[in-house]
Amino acid sequence: MELDFTGKVAVVTGGSKGIGLATARTLRAEGAHVVAASRKSSPELDALAGPGLVHFPADLTDPDAPAAVVAHAVEIFGGLDVLVNNAGGPPPGATLPRFSFLPLTDADWRDMFEFNLLSAVRAIRAAIPVMVGRGGGSIVNVSSAVARQPGAMNADYAAAKAALTTLTKALSEEFAPQGVRVNSVSPGPVxxxxxxxxxxxxxxxxxxxxxxxxxxxxxxxxxxxxxxxxxxLDPQEIADMIALLASPRSASTTGADVLVDGGFHKAV
Structure with a gap:
């Protein structure tokens, strides 16, 4: 199936490895111009670099970084059509899993929400006016299956991802009439x-x-x-769903949260 990305401009945060790398590779292969943002590049991302795919070094926990990434895409490729908020997981300096709620400090909670929620909020805030000015666009937020089925571990991570899923649905309500679709993908363990x-x-x-x-x-x-x-799961399995949701072929899909979790989530 052709995904109709030719000539589109995409930003992928956390694009140097894992799901972000697979997503950047997939969107570029489908014809999009891609800005992959991460603190550092990787040999795998460097191998993809060229006129149609560039790395932008950015620490997404820096409040100014998400807007700078969007501005860079506009500067070098002329606009923005797709934003994939993939950066997330353990904040810099943290290791997951963590097995209990009680040892978590306020600083731990702030760091988790900065990386997994507020970095996306800031990127979206910068991206939507650009997308609206181009007649529309697509935002895909990478949430997590634990946002729907939390357990005893990683309470802060699950809470941050649940907030991201809720944000996705709220934004889809406001901006669909302006041509901006907002969806989320919730992976299981990848x-x-x-x-x-x-x-x-x-x-x-x-x-x-x-x-x-x-x-x-x-x-x-x-x-x-x-x-x-x-x-x-394999990162490519998540990237394929992200690409489909971001594609114009999914023009009537907004406000969706799509599980790609190997059957981890059990509730209806």
């Missing part, structure tokens, strides 16, 4: 560097369960989270 990096979630859970990290990635984590497909 095999990204958040899990696989040294000291990441696989190592934390390996220590907690008394297992080795490979067993955590292949079996322990999917079973503990009741992922019915029996495996962590």
């Amino acid at each position: 095999r990204t560097p958040w899990w696989t990096d040294e000291g990441g979630a696989a190592d934390v859970l390996a220590a907690a369960f008394g297992a080795d990290r490979d067993a955590v990635l292949e079996q322990v984590a999917p079973e503990a989270m009741a992922v019915r497909t029996g495996r962590l």
Whole structure:
């Protein structure tokens, strides 16, 4: 299916690895001009760079950074049609999972909401006037399945993502009449560097369960989270749904929250 991205301009935050990298690669392959924003680039992102895809170094927890990313897209590509708010997960300096609510300080909560909610709020605030001026656009926020099905771990992360999902629906109500669609994708556990990096979630859970990290990635984590497909998701599976929602082929889809979670979420 042709997704009709030729000539469109997209910003992808958190675009150097994981879901963001897969999304930037997919949108570029479909013909979009892409600005991938992240604190640092990566060899994989550098391999994609060229006239149609550029990296913009930005710490999305800096209040001025999201607007600067949008301004850069306008400056080099002439506008903005697609915004993918993918930056999220553990804030800089934090490691997830965290197993209890009680040790979390006010600073922990502020950092989590800065990275997972307010960075998106600021990017959207900068993007919508540009999109409206071009006759419309599409925003896709990367939320999480734990926004709908929270557990005992990572209460701050689940709360921030639930707020992002709610924001998505509120904005879709206000801006659909102006041609701006706003949707969210809620992944289950995805095999990204958040899990696989040294000291990441696989190592934390390996220590907690008394297992080795490979067993955590292949079996322990999917079973503990009741992922019915029996495996962590691939970033490309999320990127494909993001691309479809962002595409003009989804012109009547707004305010949706699409689960791509391997059956993790059980409620109707």
